[in-house]
Amino acid sequence: MAESATLSFLKTYSIPLLLLLLVASLVRNKYKTGLSDIPGPRIAAYTKLWRLYDVWKGQAHWTAIKLHKKHGKLVRTAPNVVSVADADEISKIYNIKGNFTKTGFYPIQSVSWKKQPAMNLFSTRSEAEHRDQRKKIANAYSLESLLKMESSVDDCGKLFVEKMNSFANRDEPVDLGAWLQYYAFDVVGELTFQSKFGFLSTGGDVDGMMQAIEGMLVYASHIGQIPELHWFLLGNPLFTMLMPAMETWNQTLLFTLKAINSRTKISRDGELELEEGKVGDDMLSKWAAVKSFDPLKMSTRDIVVHLSANVFAGSDTTAIALRAILYFLMKNPDKMNKLRDEIDAAGKAGKLSDFIQDIEARNELPYLNAVIKEAMRLHPSVGFLFERHIPPEGATICGKYLPGGTIVGINPWVLQHNPEVFPNPESFEPERWLETEKNKEELANMEKHFFSFGAGSRVCMGRNISQIEMRKIIPLLVREFDMSLEGDGEWKVKNVWFTQQHMPTVRLRRREKAA
Known part of the structure; x- marks a missing residue:
């Protein structure tokens, strides 16, 4: 009888009880x-x-x-x-000890390998795993190591300029924002696999990668706000059992495996082996060599995971920075002219190669470096x-x-955008980064507030790749072309974890080189 009365009570008051529990939960949240x-x-x-x-x-x-x-x-x-x-x-928050650990936002952005989530340096929450994996691959991201392949970056730059020349010769506006991402993708291809992905040569999105990355970012940025939902959606471990082909949905992984297969062979036991005669200075070559020498130090899984991370993050963030630099220069013609004068003067003095080398850009073009820093300050990629x-x-x-x-x-x-550190924070003022005898303390404070690459043990591993690309392609484009924004000259920005921009088309006109 009592049981019947209880069931009757629950049927009658179930909705009010649920509402009461919801209100109690919300109040508990509020007064945490x-x-x-x-x-x-x-x-x-x-x-x-x-x-x-x-x-x-x-x-x-x-x-x-x-x-x-x-x-x-x-x-x-x-x-x-x-x-x-x-x-x-x-x-304190981003200290080297790593005792402030990453949250559930990050594992959402990982690939699946052999039906299991495979964490990379960015997505792993384990500091021990991060330290272990970082030791294996950090050298490949050093400036010294990357510059061994600078000629390959130059090849991408040459192809990019050829494509832009064709637009200039036809007096046809170009979607420069998209082409900058094509360039960034192909540079990542050269540095990672010793081969361009084909974005520049085709002038389009190869295998739908740009669209796929955008979709993954939208999912991660939204579900990442309530990461518990991921385990009911794409992170549900039951999905791989109910839908065995689910792993093939991950375009980043498939794209990476396609690039790997162009350079390697898979042995009978399913392990990766670099084909004879295909060894180079790219990351795949280096890590495959380590694996061959010591399989316990570098596994096939490690290689696949780290290479796919390059594909996923290596193009978008750099393309965002490149767009920001050129957009702000075109919106501020006086800054563009100042940069062009610096480049022309350095070229006339014999300090620049036909394809500007990274060391030349670092040492001979201080205003360029200030422009890059200011654009990344004003529009961080994250x-x-x-x-x-x-x-x-x-x-x-x-x-x-x-x-x-x-x-x-x-x-x-x-x-x-802190006005106490950066006066007129929404203005593009590269001069603020130029060192003088009087502003060293201000510069140090600005550097402390420059957070585009993160900080601590989790600072962006690929920052040298991005900076090399910026230091090489920006002065090249500024030296070769007059550039102007079409239409109303305004871009549209949508923040999906990465602050992606849709730029208006750009009109390019070839310049006569400085005498």
Whole structure:
């Protein structure tokens, strides 16, 4: 009888009970110990849905800047998430010990290998695994190592200029934003596989990779705000059993395997072996050689995972930076002319090669380096927090004790638009980065707030690749062409973790070289 009464009660009041539980959960979120007094959007303290909605709108980077301008150094953007706007906290949150661990946002951005998630240096949350994997591959990303293949980067530059010349000769506007990504993809192909991917030669998206990466970023950026959902969606381990072909959905992995197969053979036991006569200075060659010498140090899985990470992240972030540099130069003709004068003067003095070498750009073109730095400050390639979990014992951030398990992070857009450090923060002013006798202290402070590549043990491994590409192709294009934006001259930006831009078309006109 009692059981019947209980069932009757539940049937009658199930919806009110569920609503009561929901309200209780929301109130508990709001008054979470240690976080209830941190300011932010009112609804964000109750639910993660506010942050998901903000990301869905595609302008989360500007939202973050506005919130910190209104509330100060700490802003609560979800029940358990605090955005930090203080460069002095970088050394604590992103310390070399790695005790502030990565959050559930990162593993979503991994490939599947043999039906299991395969974490790369970016996606792994394990500091021990990160240290172990980094030791294996760090040398391949050093400037010295990469410059052994500088001639291959020059080949990409030559092909790019040829393609741009064809547009100039026809007086036809060009989607320069897309072509810059083609260039970045082919450079990554040369450095990673000793072979271009074919983006520049075809003038289009090869195997739908650009579209596939954009789709993966949209998924990761949205689901990453509520990472628990991933295990009910593409991260569900049952999917590989119910749909064995699911691994073939990952375009990055398939694209990587296709590139690997052009250079290697697979032995009977399924292991990768570099074909004789195909050894070079590219990353595949180096890592395959290590594997051949010591299979315990470098496995086939390691090689596939690290190469696919290059394919996924190596083109998009660099293309974003290249677009930003040229866009801001075209929007500011006085800066473009100043850079061109520097390049022409250095060329006339015999300090530049026909295809400008990286060491020449670093040493002979100070304004170029300032332009690159300012464009990346004004438009960082990443537009979200670099999220970390506070260790179990808790930590004091900006004078406020935050309990263990709280998610904290710094958004590069927030630091790099701080008006106290960068006066007129939304203006493109490369001169601010030029060293003088009087501004060394200001420069040091600006460097401390420059966060485009992250910091600490998880600083971007591919930063040298990006910087080489920028230092080589930008002066080449500026020297060879007059460039102007078509239409209203405005780009459209959508933040999907990477702050991707859609540029207006560009009109190119060949220049007469300086006498």
